[in-house]
Amino acid sequence: MRAIWYSDQGPATDVLTLGESDEPAPGPGEVAVLVKASGVNPSDVKQRAGLRGPMSVARQIPHSDGAGVIKAVGEGVDPARIGERVWLFNAAFKRAHGTCAEVCVLPSEFAARLPDDTRFEEGACLGVPAITAHRALFCNGPISGKTVLVTGGAGAVGLLAIQLAKWAGAHQVITTVSSPEKAEAVIAAGADEVINYRRQDVAEAVDAVTEGEGVDHIVEVELGGNLKESIAILRQGGVIATYGSEAERTPELPLYDLLFKNIQLVTIFVYLLKVEQRVDAVHDINRALREGALRPVIHDVFDLADAPLAHECVEAGNKVGAVLVRI
Numbered sequence: 001m002r003a004i005w006y007s008d009q010g011p012a013t014d015v016l017t018l019g020e021s022d023e024p025a026p027g028p029g030e031v032a033v034l035v036k037a038s039g040v041n042p043s044d045v046k047q048r049a050g051l052r053g054p055m056s057v058a059r060q061i062p063h064s065d066g067a068g069v070i071k072a073v074g075e076g077v078d079p080a081r082i083g084e085r086v087w088l089f090n091a092a093f094k095r096a097h098g099t100c101a102e103v104c105v106l107p108s109e110f111a112a113r114l115p116d117d118t119r120f121e122e123g124a125c126l127g128v129p130a131i132t133a134h135r136a137l138f139c140n141g142p143i144s145g146k147t148v149l150v151t152g153g154a155g156a157v158g159l160l161a162i163q164l165a166k167w168a169g170a171h172q173v174i175t176t177v178s179s180p181e182k183a184e185a186v187i188a189a190g191a192d193e194v195i196n197y198r199r200q201d202v203a204e205a206v207d208a209v210t211e212g213e214g215v216d217h218i219v220e221v222e223l224g225g226n227l228k229e230s231i232a233i234l235r236q237g238g239v240i241a242t243y244g245s246e247a248e249r250t251p252e253l254p255l256y257d258l259l260f261k262n263i264q265l266v267t268i269f270v271y272l273l274k275v276e277q278r279v280d281a282v283h284d285i286n287r288a289l290r291e292g293a294l295r296p297v298i299h300d301v302f303d304l305a306d307a308p309l310a311h312e313c314v315e316a317g318n319k320v321g322a323v324l325v326r327i
């Protein structure tokens with residue numbers, strides 16, 4: 001089969017190799033999937049660059065997310081799954097066979113049924129971003145009637161978080177962006193209020209759009225950089241659910257400011273969710289897709305041979321939505 005792989009970490013154009021590789025066979029509990037599209041996430045790119053520790057396997061086919069059709073099943077998996085359209089997640093997390101290949105083998109539970117009306121390219125946008133968005137929104141129970149702030153709303157996670165928050169009945173979804181183009185994208189995703197965090201004072205702007213009430217729940221892409229404002233705008237008992245803090249990787253915690261408002265700080269690492277959290281996420285994501293409420297945004301699609309360009313596009317950091325590789 002044709003595949004992209006790397007055996008050393010480094011710059012994308014140096015280490016990503018396109019070639020013929022042996023097709024893997026599914027082991028017990030696994031499925032083999034004919035991949036149609038592969039999703040490129042920041043974590044795939046950081047892992048390849050060597051920014052997330054050493055390689056866990058000698059030769060890595062990258063990318064955890066994707067979509068395709070099950071072509072074979074291993075022992076213990078219902079053969080009725082053969083032919084099923086699926087979206088994939090966790091494929092490359094501590095595993096050699098990611099989705100950037102014609103065939104990907106992974107545990108059956110990491111291949112979720114893709115709704116009939118959802119295209120493969122849309123399915124490949126889901127894994128990491130949609131499950132992270134779901135967990136960040138629902139980590140403290142339902143958000144119906146709540147006021148939610150999604151920081152970095154035009155990111156892959158942010159756009160899906162806005163859509164899921166609206167779908168789940170949030171009272172008001174506020175989001176932050178850095179440019180007019182990103183503002184357009186979040187409005188299309190359903191945001192009620194948009195704040196340009198580079199030009200506006202976020203705390204003042206939130207105060208204005210919530211008429212001084214503040215927010216109940218924050219889906220946070222940059223914990224350290226935004227923490228001061230987050231504490232200021234959260235109501236008592238509010239939640240910060242964070243999945244990143246790239247600008248300030250070791251943020252200082254003003255504990256008593258958090259404590260005196262009973263603020264809950266929840267951290268999320270999507271690859272290691274509990275089984276029931278993952279099952280809940282897949283269930284809700286598929287329902288939202290079927291109801292037309294979740295519409296993944298695709299920034300760009302690259303050919304397999306151009307996988308290094310797809311990595312560079314994610315690395316550049318100014319995308320709106322998902323970057324995919326067409327298999």
Ligand SMILES: NC(=O)c1ccc[n+]([C@@H]2O[C@H](COP(=O)([O-])OP(=O)(O)OC[C@H]3O[C@@H](n4cnc5c(N)ncnc54)[C@H](OP(=O)(O)O)[C@@H]3O)[C@@H](O)[C@H]2O)c1
Binds near residue numbers: 132152226268
């Ligand atoms: N913990 C986990 O399990 C998990 C899961 C998914 C993603 N992540 C991490 O989360 C980050 C985002 O992932 P992604 O796929 O959504 O990336 P993405 O598509 O590149 O989006 C990131 C967004 O964050 C915005 N942003 C950056 N700093 C911000 C700030 N201080 N305030 C508000 N917005 C800000 C960026 O916009 P501007 O640059 O225009 O501001 C961009 O729109 C990555 O570092 C990724 O590795 C972690």
